[in-house]
Amino acid sequence: MKKILIVDDDAELRNNLSEILKGEGYHTEEAGSGKEAIEKAVSSDFDIALIDLMMPKMSGVDVLSELRRIKPKTRVIMITAFATVENAVDAIKKGASDYISKPFKIDELLTTIRRVLEEARFEEGIMKLDLDFTLSSLSNYIRRNIIRLLSLRTGMHFMEITRELGIEDHTKVVFHLKMLKESGIIEQDKDKLYFLTKEGEKTLDCLKILENYLSNK
Amino acid sequence: MKKILIVDDDAELRNNLSEILKGEGYHTEEAGSGKEAIEKAVSSDFDIALIDLMMPKMSGVDVLSELRRIKPKTRVIMITAFATVENAVDAIKKGASDYISKPFKIDELLTTIRRVLEEARFEEGIMKLDLDFTLSSLSNYIRRNIIRLLSLRTGMHFMEITRELGIEDHTKVVFHLKMLKESGIIEQDKDKLYFLTKEGEKTLDCLKILENYLSNK
DNA sequence: GATATTTGTGAAGAATAATTCACAGGCAAA
């Protein structure tokens, strides 16, 4: 069940929203202030936070910023009575997923929530793919060595790599180079020199992190 | 061929040592000062550095510290004329692999070198194994999910896990649980509850690190 | 231009990992 945090200083509106969302099958919690919102967010993982822009003390934008910092996975939908382009753009820039203005039709809100959840699901899938890719690239000893080699001496020829690895059958190296190329970890320039891509450097970082972590036991 | 860097301000001793070690089948290079030693170490990977503790300007301990920083894989054997417990302990604490005092019998030195090389080989093997293990455990989606599950809710029954994963064929889960058990990542108590081991928590940490790293792009 | 070296392709096969299926002991509830 998806969890939604409702942040608004208007208790009646909070209650109404909460009832409606519960009726739609969501789990909801309410916060009457920015401070309360952050406290609840710390102790629990919400899928979505509906945040009123205009609140006394801590403004909605402040709550947004803090929430994004502590729970980057929680999607934020900003709600406000005074819709201006500036406010909206500002909120989106600061990481809000969407922005709707009071008074809103409840269907509009529900649609927005569903879309944002769908987006989250999709992006999570993308991340899963990235992780799979990275891990499967790193899972092979030869590929790890190729990555390390290319990080030390950037721009190596095929035969250089093969010899450095001490592998007799060059087509074996071709195989792993191809895999790394397909994963976007390495690339070749016009002179056939192999390089680590940006992604490849990130992957190498991951490897180093793991090695460090495992060696400091 | 193993590469040894000899660091001593006494040119004659350097030469003698170098000749002997070459005779034993090692590749050697010489450095007459700490500065020179670091320069050579930067541009080349040595398996072992023999460092005299007492040198003008940059002391052997300073060379040791710097070398450990830039080339952690190079093993260091400290050599000194004035063997004191304090010096020895200090050097070992700072990462020297061993410590011998002048005048030394050449056999003593050769034995020490062989032992240190053997240790290095062993430790490298262990680390490679650990890394392979960890990566292959993490390389599977189902296993990653099991690890995550057990980190959230420690001590789960087999069927709980299976249902939570939404997998119909329970024997599939058995397979991955068995693999994780064999890898020492999870274990079962007398009530058949599954738990993450210490190693498992470390593995989970690795996973989290990677996820965080990949998501903040 | 001939020859050698580099940099590949594609298919077959071996090795390893993962899934599926048939079955079974243990235990708790009816």
Added chain:
DNA sequence: TTTGCCTGTGAATTATTCTTCACAAATATC
């Protein structure tokens, strides 16, 4: 005692990954 669910085993099958081999285009070298 029977029924049903939990927790498995072991073997057969399928999928995936890796290696090997026979061959070849492109480039460099003599």
